[in-house]
Amino acid sequence: MQTSAATVIVSVAIAVVLWWIWRTLKWVWFEPKMLESYLRRQGIPGTPYTLLIGDIKRDHSTLMEARSKPIKVTDDIIPRVLPFPSHMLKTYGRTFFTWLGPIPTITITDPEQIKDVFNKVYDFQKPHTFPLSNLIVSGLFSYEGDKWAKHRRIINPAFHLEKIKNMVPVFHQSCRDVVGQWDKIVSEKGSSCEVDVWPGLMSITEDVISRTAFGSSYKEGHRIFELQTELAQLIIQAVQKSYIPGYRYLPTKDNRRIKAAAREAQVILRGLVNKRLSAREAGEAPHEDLLGILLESNLEQAKGNGMSIDDVIEECKLFYFAGQETTSVLLVWTMILLSQHQDWQARAREEVKQVFGDKEPNTEGLNHLKIMTMIINEVLRLYPPVTHVKRAIHKEMKLGDLTLPGGVHISLPTMLVQRDTQLWGNDAAEFKPERFKDGVSKATKSQVSFFPFAWGPRICIGQNFALLEAKMAMALILQRFSFELSPTYVHAPYTVFTLHPQYLPTKDNRRIKAAAKETHDILRGLVNKRLRAREAGEAPNEDLLGILLESNLGQAKGNGMSIDDVIEECKLFYFAGQETTSVLLVWTMILLSQHQDWQARAREEVKQVFGDKEPDTEGLNHLKIMTMIINEVIRLYPPVTLLTRTIHKEMKLGDLTLPGGVQINLPIMLVQRDTQLWGNDAAEFKPERFEDGVSKATKSQVSFFPFAWGPRICIGQNFALLEAKMAMALILQRFSFELSPTYVHAPYTVFTLHPQYGAHLILHKL
Numbered sequence: 001m002q003t004s005a006a007t008v009i010v011s012v013a014i015a016v017v018l019w020w021i022w023r024t025l026k027w028v029w030f031e032p033k034m035l036e037s038y039l040r041r042q043g044i045p046g047t048p049y050t051l052l053i054g055d056i057k058r059d060h061s062t063l064m065e066a067r068s069k070p071i072k073v074t075d076d077i078i079p080r081v082l083p084f085p086s087h088m089l090k091t092y093g094r095t096f097f098t099w100l101g102p103i104p105t106i107t108i109t110d111p112e113q114i115k116d117v118f119n120k121v122y123d124f125q126k127p128h129t130f131p132l133s134n135l136i137v138s139g140l141f142s143y144e145g146d147k148w149a150k151h152r153r154i155i156n157p158a159f160h161l162e163k164i165k166n167m168v169p170v171f172h173q174s175c176r177d178v179v180g181q182w183d184k185i186v187s188e189k190g191s192s193c194e195v196d197v198w199p200g201l202m203s204i205t206e207d208v209i210s211r212t213a214f215g216s217s218y219k220e221g222h223r224i225f226e227l228q229t230e231l232a233q234l235i236i237q238a239v240q241k242s243y244i245p246g247y248r249y250l251p252t253k254d255n256r257r258i259k260a261a262a263r264e265a266q267v268i269l270r271g272l273v274n275k276r277l278s279a280r281e282a283g284e285a286p287h288e289d290l291l292g293i294l295l296e297s298n299l300e301q302a303k304g305n306g307m308s309i310d311d312v313i314e315e316c317k318l319f320y321f322a323g324q325e326t327t328s329v330l331l332v333w334t335m336i337l338l339s340q341h342q343d344w345q346a347r348a349r350e351e352v353k354q355v356f357g358d359k360e361p362n363t364e365g366l367n368h369l370k371i372m373t374m375i376i377n378e379v380l381r382l383y384p385p386v387t388h389v390k391r392a393i394h395k396e397m398k399l400g401d402l403t404l405p406g407g408v409h410i411s412l413p414t415m416l417v418q419r420d421t422q423l424w425g426n427d428a429a430e431f432k433p434e435r436f437k438d439g440v441s442k443a444t445k446s447q448v449s450f451f452p453f454a455w456g457p458r459i460c461i462g463q464n465f466a467l468l469e470a471k472m473a474m475a476l477i478l479q480r481f482s483f484e485l486s487p488t489y490v491h492a493p494y495t496v497f498t499l500h501p502q503y504l505p506t507k508d509n510r511r512i513k514a515a516a517k518e519t520h521d522i523l524r525g526l527v528n529k530r531l532r533a534r535e536a537g538e539a540p541n542e543d544l545l546g547i548l549l550e551s552n553l554g555q556a557k558g559n560g561m562s563i564d565d566v567i568e569e570c571k572l573f574y575f576a577g578q579e580t581t582s583v584l585l586v587w588t589m590i591l592l593s594q595h596q597d598w599q600a601r602a603r604e605e606v607k608q609v610f611g612d613k614e615p616d617t618e619g620l621n622h623l624k625i626m627t628m629i630i631n632e633v634i635r636l637y638p639p640v641t642l643l644t645r646t647i648h649k650e651m652k653l654g655d656l657t658l659p660g661g662v663q664i665n666l667p668i669m670l671v672q673r674d675t676q677l678w679g680n681d682a683a684e685f686k687p688e689r690f691e692d693g694v695s696k697a698t699k700s701q702v703s704f705f706p707f708a709w710g711p712r713i714c715i716g717q718n719f720a721l722l723e724a725k726m727a728m729a730l731i732l733q734r735f736s737f738e739l740s741p742t743y744v745h746a747p748y749t750v751f752t753l754h755p756q757y758g759a760h761l762i763l764h765k766l
């Protein structure tokens with residue numbers, strides 16, 4: 001009886017293993033080979049299949065090679081951005097196939113076929129190659145069939161021109177903030193200076209999405225954006241490792257962080273949606289932001305036809321992914337191309353001045369900017385933010401003369417088609433906005449040869465939103481500045497999700513120099529202003545720079561510092577004083593989250609000393625519990641974990657004689673956690689050790705030196721401690737806090753010891 005049961009189990013196990021082997025072989029070999037011969041029979045040329053990896057390695061190495069060097073601004077960018085597909089195009093002609101692992105991908109460049117693919121949304125679907133990417137790009141973007149149609153119908157009203165019109169003042173506000181910052185930077189320097197515009201442009205589009213999507217709750221929106229950005233970075237890394245079977249299921253630190261960040265975004269969004277729903281029930285008028293319109297549109301659907309709350313949340317997350325980087329990329333290339341083409345920059349400015357003068361741009365006017373529209377179209381043609389669009393087919397399909405088998409992917413290479421000389425003429429690679437002077441259909445001769453926002457029923461839902469936002473930003477910029485490429489600009493178009501300028505590692509040095517020069521210039525400007533004010537008899541400022549300058553000028557002649565020395569010292573204040581102190585604060589908050597008893601004691605003390613009043617120096621210096629806590633935090637988590645010293649000649653050190661030329665490590669963290677020096681509970685958080693001060697706790701030994709020790713002890717020690725006490729007192733007066741379930745404990749050092757994945761705490765207002 002037992003033998004027969006064992007036989008059955010073994011037979012089942014063998015059957016399962018054989019089935020698994022068969023499925024794997026089918027997936028990695030038989031199916032790809034079958035599809036390959038099918039395509040070749042159709043007369044479609046392509047690369048031979050390589051087991052499992054297909055063309056991934058070839059594609060990757062040509063891309064790495066192409067990316068290793070920048071190009072001239074006048075060079076063709078295709079060999080740099082799409083080296084592999086463009087090489088295949090030259091080798092095989094206008095239709096060919098390559099391999100994404102075991103999946104054949106057919107590249108199609110014929111406008112009629114492209115139109116067909118875009119039109120038949122039910123047959124040509126979105127490929128779902130990397131399941132993890134659903135965490136950032138889900139919702140409308142990835143749904144199919146009836147679910148997609150339902151969501152598109154519900155979301156459409158949010159992107160009607162009528163609704164977008166109401167958002168234009170928000171576009172203005174976000175653009176004005178950034179342009180205002182540039183104004184300040186430039187004015188401080190005189191009338192012109194180098195500015196890296198990319199961060200500002202990213203910040204415009206991020207702010208626009210946060211405010212238009214969530215209205216007054218845009219701060220929560222900002223946090224969601226941070227989480228989405230972090231997720232995107234982690235997911236790119238994970239996708240690169242997805243060749244390791246099952247990698248995404250492993251409980252690695254990154255995978256845990258992915259889950260935690262996704263959960264946090266979900267929790268914030270759910271909170272926002274619930275708040276809106278309760279406000280609606282309480283009879284409040286609906287908000288005019290994307291979330292408000294989406295919720296209204298959803299509630300108007302017949303029962304059972306609407307979206308679930310989770311669906312709404314997915315759509316909100318998608319707005320960031322789909323709308324932020326794409327639009328900032330469009331803006332950055334517009335600025336770069338208008339820098340190269342000063343004639344078009346002047347024409348665009350003239351038009352803006354004619355339509356708006358120096359007034360705030362409005363929707364009406366923006367819709368009448370003809371030159372600007374031509375320029376933006378030409379930028380989107382040459383530098384489409386999304387360089388190619390992909391589809392998958394699951395059953396045999398006709399496409400023009402071709403019959404394609406189910407199981408293949410189709411690539412529609414936007415950038416290759418939009419730069420194709422057969423479709424756009426021999427000057428296809430040149431920037432000539434005049435192509436679009438009679439509109440897009442004239443320029444394309446009504447073919448689908450221009451599709452930066454895709455085409456057909458699944459055309460980008462945010463197209464009008466993005467174009468109006470871009471026009472607003474460009475109008476404000478043109479009203480206030482003229483611009484040109486800086487000599488430090490390196491032309492290196494680069495794609496991750498979208499096509500943007502890359503700062504190559506080899507070019508980082510130039511960028512480092514440019515940033516250093518900019519810092520130096522700003523500081524020199526500040527110092528000079530102070531010196532001039534002093535000469536004009538103004539009283540010295542009471543800030544660090546003021547005191548430093550006075551102290552320097554008070555030195556005997558020849559004994560002071562040079563202006564360059566003063567500048568170096570100012571730069572050092574940032575480096576030495578910023579991250580170190582914030583790291584001290586973050587660990588204090590994390591440890592007080594873990595040790596609620598100490599948090600309560602610290603709060604009690606703060607309340608006793610200050611009540612709800614503003615903390616003052618006198619009081620801060622009397623916070624005993626707080627001092628004990630901060631000492632214990634910097635014992636366990638010293639911001640600087642290691643000090644080094646070098647000796648240049650033979651030296652005695654206790655019983656040791658050390659030769660010149662060696663380096664000595666003083667491992668702050670190891671010493672401060674040493675059980676021989678601090679007892680068996682050295683690793684535990686026990687602020688009571690410091691009850692009677694540092695010397696009692698250390699028995700007057702140098703076993704606690706978070707700020708170093710002796711003549712070179714940190715000059716900013718008192719500054720940092722007072723700042724930390726002020727921050728903690730204010731926080732404790734207002735909030736109680738605890739670790740969020742999404743917090744991942746991952747102490748990490750670059751310069752200082754900080755939490756690698758941030759400090760996710762839950763704050764409770766008191």
Ligand code: HEM
Nearest residue numbers: 140141322323326327330385386453454458460461462466
């Ligand atoms: C210059 C800016 C933009 C460009 C170039 C762009 C480009 C695209 C492209 C090429 C697609 C089609 C992708 C595919 O079918 O595989 C798409 C879809 C989409 N875009 Fe945009 N986009 C931009 C801005 C925006 C903005 C501002 C939003 C929203 C706030 C947005 C929301 C969406 C959504 C939801 C889809 C999915 C539509 C569907 O599948 O029905 N996009 N976009």
